[in-house]
Amino acid sequence: MNSKTHPATQPAEEQERRYPAAQLREQIVAVLQAWGMSAAHAEVTARLMVQTDLLGVDSHGISMLPHYDRLRGKGLVVAAExxxxxxxxxxxxxxxxxxxxxxxxxxxxxxxxxxxxxxxxxxxxxxxxxxxxxxxxxxxxxxxxxxxxxxxxxxxxxxxxxxxxxxxxxxxxxxxxxxxxxxxxxxxxxxxxxxxSAANKVRVRALRDQPIPAGWVVDEGGQPVEDPQAAHARLFERQGGGLxxxxxxxxxxxxxxxxxxxxxxxxxxxxxxxxxxxxxxxxxxxxxxxxxxxxxxxxxxxxxxxxxxxxxxxxxxxxxxxxGVVPADPELPVLVPGDLEAAHWRERQAGGVPLPGLLVEQLRAVSTRAGVPFVLNPVD
Missing domain, CATH: 3.30.1370.60 (Malate/L-lactate/L-sulpholactate dehydrogenase, NADPH binding domain)
Structure with a gap:
């Protein structure tokens, strides 16, 4: 696609900005309550979603909000108790x-x-x-x-x-x-x-137009699919193949x-x-x-x-x-599970959560449809 007409093909550094975690929480709470979720449940949900973003798991945090919007009325009862x-x-x-x-x-x-x-x-x-x-x-x-x-x-x-x-x-x-x-x-x-790979990691790579590593997604013949938009289509538009x-x-x-x-x-x-x-x-x-x-x-x-x-x-x-184990590559120390997430947490608490420009526009549209103010303002 032409990068002039498809924002997802713009370089990531041109479209990605950082946003305060507190604003992410505020935006999620406002949208969920507008959809009918109780204040208490909206606060819990927003806290868990933003914690996920702070830990660096971008595929399962605020990026899910547009998907949840699409699921309303299709079996998802947001106001459920x-x-x-x-x-x-x-x-x-x-x-x-x-x-x-x-x-x-x-x-x-x-x-x-x-x-x-x-x-x-x-x-x-x-x-x-x-x-x-x-x-x-x-x-x-x-x-x-x-x-x-x-x-x-x-x-x-x-x-x-x-x-x-x-x-x-x-x-x-x-x-x-x-x-x-x-x-x-x-x-x-x-x-x-x-x-x-998690399916939503493919979704995030498609938002950023980043290639899909070989072996994450295959077509119906078992061959790797590395184009992010093609991989996204195979998972979310039922075009054959899968994870x-x-x-x-x-x-x-x-x-x-x-x-x-x-x-x-x-x-x-x-x-x-x-x-x-x-x-x-x-x-x-x-x-x-x-x-x-x-x-x-x-x-x-x-x-x-x-x-x-x-x-x-x-x-x-x-x-x-x-x-303390000697690494094969001195630049890549041996880690234990959770190390990367802990590092992301400290860095993002201080510097904000990075969001692709395409996702920000999707969140703006979700907020508009919900009738709530769009409160996200980048810190950089």
Missing amino acids: PVRVRRFGATSLWDGQAGLGHPVAHAAMQDAISQARLHGIAFAGVRNSHHFGAAGVYARLASEAGLIGIVTSSAKGVLVVPTRASVPVLGTNPIAWAVPAGEGRDDVVLDIATST TPLGSNETLASHKGYGLGLFAQIVGASLNGGAFAAATAADPSLADAPANIGHSFIVIDPAALVGLGAFTDSVAGMADFLH
Whole structure:
């Protein structure tokens, strides 16, 4: 496309600006409340979305707002009030009432945290939910409380092509773990899609017109798709092909990502009454039905076992050992999961969150349609 008529093809440095996190929160809250979400749920959702952006997970923060706008009236009930429908021992089951996943996921994880303090371990399941952002922000709620957090989820999008298959069957079905490393230290946090890349990372690259790394997206013949607009079309406009499982191809052990994605579906959805999106998508009569995404939250209290101090000392010791390993490239030190996100957090708290120009215009349009002021002003 001609760069004069398509802003996404402009150089990233010409279109990307930084914006204060507080303004992002204000904009999200205003839009969500205009859509009918309660003030309390809007504040929780905005806080989680902006935390995601501050951590550098640009694919799951404010960039999702235009997508949520498109989902309204297509199975997403923004004004939903989640409810706990069952309690058995240290377990609970929640119903998201077809609303955005952030409020119900936050409530379920907080419940699991409380129950883990009483019982040593707890499980909270969610059904009838929708997209809940980044799984890691919920796992971090536990680690910030001195507990171990484990999160998994199903997804609405049928985007991942199983090993040896020619068509997508699974969602990106994320898994996240978070553990405390002790006072004054960054938590160790792993937050991954079970696909080689999350679908929304392809969306963000398309916004920035950045090439797609070979092995993220394949066509119906299994060949890599590297053009960002073509890859976006294959994922979001149903033009064939899809995302690869973690590992990319069978030679590089994509069966492992495929298996992880399947078990994330089973534990995140089947266990809680959530849907299998591929089966739902195959029924045209359910095109605008609620997504019925499932999430699962497991919390373990180290104090019930080895003790919190001994546990965090062990985690910190391993992290220090790994940081001290001689790197293959002196310019690229060995990291532990969560290091990059912690660095992004500190840098973006001080300097603002970078947003592509195309996304800013999309957010402006969303705000206009919602009838709320557009409050984003760049800091640079």
